[in-house]
Amino acid sequence: MSRLLPTTTNASTEQTGQPSLLCIDDDRTDDVLATLSSETARTVFRELNERPSTAAALADRLEMSIQSVSYHLENLTETGLIEVADTCYSEKGREMDVYTVAEEPTVLFLGTEDDQPGLRVAFKNLAVAVGPVSVLIALWETVVRYVGSDVGSA
Template identity: 55%
Template sequence: MSRILPTQTDATVERSDTPAVLSLDDDGTRDVIEVLSSETAYEIFRLLNETPATPSRIADQLNQSVQNVHYHLENLESAGVIEVTDTCYSEKGREMSVYVVSEDPTLLFLGTEDDRPSLKRAFKSFASLLGPPSILLAAGESISQFVTAE
């Protein structure tokens, strides 16, 4: 028997070639650092960087409650590092959002707006060698280590 409502998603992780750059004097920088400082949020972000997922799938993979996952997804979405890309349905017919990392990778650096032009040129060259998702994960690792060291 075929299903009327899709229970799987065909969404993929697609990233642009140009990262958004946040510096210390950007309003969103603190939000991104704070949201990624949570171990659970960071693990959710890493999972979504690999593949789009529903909250229930994330909860199963990370051995967390769906309510806890929803809390962290809302925070990650508010910070602009993830977004809803699709909708699918549970076996019981409940609508579920499918989350993915944001289309534009985000680079955080501990500099000011004045440092941006040279930094952007350097990271554009770096991105062409490794790819934007690698830079985002590297930035996330650095931030996670920075925040936990405080």
């Protein structure tokens, strides 16, 4: 029997936006640091960097209560570190949000707003220098996975 409601998601953890720079005198910095001061919040954030997930799936993987995971998901969402990327449905037909890391990565630096222009130029220069190498590494990893899966199925 085919399902009418999707129980899986196509959301990804790919961060394609320009990095958001937070400096020490930025109002949002306090919120981000307060949210990430919890080890549980950092664990939830790391899991979402690996793959998008629902609160229930995270709770199962982390062996935590759904209430605790939901609390940290709400805090991480409010600070803009994660976002709702999709919706899927449980086996019982309940609608569930699928969370992933924010499309725009966040970079925290210990400088002031006056230092931001120089830091942005440095990031752009790094991206230009590392960009082609990153593409080659991604291609290599894809080939290795593809060849490895063919060897395992033979």
